[in-house]
Amino acid sequence: MRRGKREISIFSGKGLYGALVRLVAFSLLWAVLTQGGGGWIIGVPAVVLATFLSLGLHAPISWRWRPMGVLRFIPYFLWQSLRGGIDVSRRALHPKLPIDPAVVHHTLLLPPGPSQVFFANTINLLPGTLSADLHEGHLTIHMLDAGLEYVMELKRVEERVADLFGVELKRR
């Protein structure tokens, strides 16, 4: 897989480092879920098992978010997903069921890798879009309403995700 330059870092190829990152992450997850209350007799085996399982399912990949990108992304995402929830609720409850679904194809401008997957997941929570397949940079999207202005909207989301990951968008 081709990777953007920012994604090549100390993370890649170092299995031990990748395992350590996940071990710490799962330990934190346990600590938060148990509110630091312990239960480590179960927690330690669970964390170790989860680490092995996750490494077996997915090799360590490196990605990072830019702190400023995160700060810009969160309010945008919250607002858009609120819009998405209100939009679909309105359509579901409306007596006439105002939907006009269609399948559209979108060629991603984001580089291959985690940012594309993140983008596909993000648009599931935005108004009217559901990512149905992601294959070599081509995203198949189910639209709840074909009349929506989706092209510009998707481009904007891609810009936000690129800003979050600190990657460059391809030029068309």
Next chain:
Amino acid sequence: MPLNEWIGLLFILAAAPFFLAGSVGLLRFPDLYCRLHALTKADNIGLGLLILGLMIQSLSLADFLKLLLIWLLVLLAGSTAAHLVARSALRQGRKPWERR
């Protein structure tokens, strides 16, 4: 009841219609793809408001972190599951419903 519990209650009450709408969409929408829209988007906002309400009611950092984590994990799981269900249906050749 202290003020923060009342404010929290408002958010929790605001969450309920979204869960209702998500379920109504599940029943009324014509095919699998449309139903996935209803489930992921409406439930995401419903749960978000519910969690916000609970955070306001609790006012404890430990609860705050735990609730935030729960919301993020459900968000990730919901969105990923919706994508996988839609992908599998599409690859099996299920035609999306269209309005004629």
